[in-house]
Amino acid sequence: GAVVSQHPSRVICKSGTSVKIECRSLDFQATTMFWYRQFPKQSLMLMATSNEGSKATYEQGVEKDKFLINHASLTLSTLTVTSAHPEDSSFYICSQSQGTSYEQYFGPGTRLTVT
Amino acid sequence: AQTVTQSQPEMSVQEAETVTLSCTYDTSENNYYLFWYKQPPSRQMILVIRQEAYKQQNATENRFSVNFQKAAKSFSLKISDSQLGDTAMYFCAFIPKGGAQKLVFGQGTRLTINP
Numbered sequence: 563g564a565v566v567s568q569h570p571s572r573v574i575c576k577s578g579t580s581v582k583i584e585c586r587s588l589d590f591q592a593t594t595m596f597w598y599r600q601f602p603k604q605s606l607m608l609m610a611t612s613n614e615g616s617k618a619t620y621e622q623g624v625e626k627d628k629f630l631i632n633h634a635s636l637t638l639s640t641l642t643v644t645s646a647h648p649e650d651s652s653f654y655i656c657s658q659s660q661g662t663s664y665e666q667y668f669g670p671g672t673r674l675t676v677t
Numbered sequence: 678a679q680t681v682t683q684s685q686p687e688m689s690v691q692e693a694e695t696v697t698l699s700c701t702y703d704t705s706e707n708n709y710y711l712f713w714y715k716q717p718p719s720r721q722m723i724l725v726i727r728q729e730a731y732k733q734q735n736a737t738e739n740r741f742s743v744n745f746q747k748a749a750k751s752f753s754l755k756i757s758d759s760q761l762g763d764t765a766m767y768f769c770a771f772i773p774k775g776g777a778q779k780l781v782f783g784q785g786t787r788l789t790i791n792p
């Protein structure tokens with residue numbers, strides 16, 4: 563399967579600051595990547611679909627001005643949590659889909675803690 | 678809208694036993710894919726097995742097999758000869774063929790394999 567990396571794996575930031583999470587596709591050029599959020603003991607919630615070279619598509623209820631997504635190249639998508647607040651603390655996971663196979667390969671996730 | 682339901686929040690079995698995790702889904706699509714993903718304590722999502730809806734034969738991957746009942750919209754996962762390393766959250770997921778390639782996840786089943 564595909565290899566997807568995320569950086570950082572853990573980040574602690576102060577309330578009001580912004581945090582950038584990187585998602586890299588290491589062995590495949592991904593035109594589409596996905597960003598998920600996962601609360602403890604819950605399932606994954608899709609936040610947005612990241613499209614290379616165009617604007618991301620956000621799911622209903624996700625604030626696009628708060629969760630900025632940039633997919634500037636076929637191997638890198640970034641999620642920036644702007645003006646973070648404690649309620650933004652969560653586990654964020656990215657994934658990529660390899661076209662016709664429909665399988666998604668996931669990054670290892672980033673644990674964000676906002677103090 | 679598509680939905681995926683996992684009715685067993687938690688399950689626990691002894692090592693070497695066989696365990697079956699349930700999953701039902703609701704869709705009006707005729708062509709789609711179903712997946713089981715595993716999320717161990719590391720929280721890395723790992724693809725366990727996938728099934729294409731138009732294939733009647735149940736998918737198998739070593740100790741993992743599925744019972745796909747299309748008419749009943751049921752997709753259960755059987756783990757044979759369970760091992761301690763199978764301890765994880767298991768998520769059933771659905772994706773329609775074509776379209777936006779968004780995965781729809783179930784709520785998850787926490788499986789514990791006891792020594």
